[in-house]
Amino acid sequence: MISFNYETDFILEDEAAFENWISRVIASESKELGEISYIFCDDEYLHKINVEYLNHDTLTDIISFDYSEGKILQGDIFISIERVRDNAKDFSVSFEEELKRVMIHGVLHYCGYKDKSEADEKRMRAKEDEKVLMFHVEH
Template structure:
């Protein structure tokens, strides 16, 4: 089950469309959908989580807590809408494109993809682009 929670003024235009897209992406990777919670928030909210749980005093666009067991994908994905807006400007892409990238990025981490090395980043970006292209 995929749920969407809002700790800021932002709301998705179509939760059903996004939920189906995320579900299809998970299944395409050979995993099963467990309980996935997206929490959309602002910079201050996410900064507090970053400091409290990761001991990082920096702004970020996404923090995910992975509760995946075997092939059952579960977790909490916190996304700062403010960071996504800034990153969209910085990368010269639409807000919707950047939001989709961040949303699927968290899921891909749960599926085992990494992004620490240049090769891993390239594979992650390729997967992100592939799934973004599948959005209706």
């Protein structure tokens, strides 16, 4: 089950399309969907979580808490809509494309992909590209 929660004035258009896409991405990695909650918020909300739970006094676009067990993916994914908007401008991509990338980034972490080293980050980016393209492909 995938749920979408809103702590800011943003609303995801066509939740069903996103749910379908995320489910297909999870299946494409030979994993199973447990419960994943997306929480869309603003910088202040996410900064507070970053400080409180991770001891990081910085702004970020995403924080994911992974409760996965084996092949069953579960967790909470917090996304700052403000950060996604700013990053989209910085990277010269549409807000929608950057949002999809960030949304799937959290799921890829649950699948075991890391992004701390340069090699891991390169692999993560390639996986993000691959999975974002899947949004437009119906199966």
